[in-house]
Amino acid sequence: KAGVTQTPRYLIKTRGQQVTLSCSPISGHRSVSWYQQTPGQGLQFLFEYFSETQRNKGNFPGRFSGRQFSNSRSEMNVSTLELGDSALYLCASSLAGTREGYTFGSGTRLTVV
């Protein structure tokens, strides 16, 4: 079956702009999580959605937001981009949550210039 699909794979944005990243989970998976990966901070949890509701949120500023649609697809948005937002953004899906384990997508590489 198809894995977790993230689009686009690469993105270059200018400081101050906003960006929207998309994630299509594995069919049947209702939990979608987002992580930011940087060389300095490693892998950090952004937020998790289940059945269109945000269940958990990491320690990121309000510029980072997300949503989940009724078909479980998810988007995350970053407004007023800063140079420090340059990172690999990873989406992960699960049937219902942590116990089932998460399958990760290949990520979106965001570069802010």
Place this chain on the structure above:
Amino acid sequence: AQSVTQPDIHITVSEGASLELRCNYSYGATPYLFWYVQSPGQGLQLLLKYFSGDTLVQGIKGFEAEFKRSQSSFNLRKPSVHWSDAAEYFCAVGATGGGNKLTFGTGTQLKVEL
């Protein structure tokens, strides 16, 4: 709050040699534990997971991990490393009481010498 420590940033082993990657966690109860592998420019692939029961867990690609509650450890092992195992390995902990998030260690970069 949960946390994970991977004390080795880089490890180099010869092909065919055995491998052990260390992982220590901090959590108030028995957590969910995971090992993931990441190749350059790629996402994370799940190697194995521990929830309960048998403390020795078998995973994909010939990897195994042992949960030791007394040492708060979940070390990853492989008896014979292949050159294709060169990658970065991440240990992660998930809370059993909810929260639905993973806390990752800083990763161990594995280099395999031919």
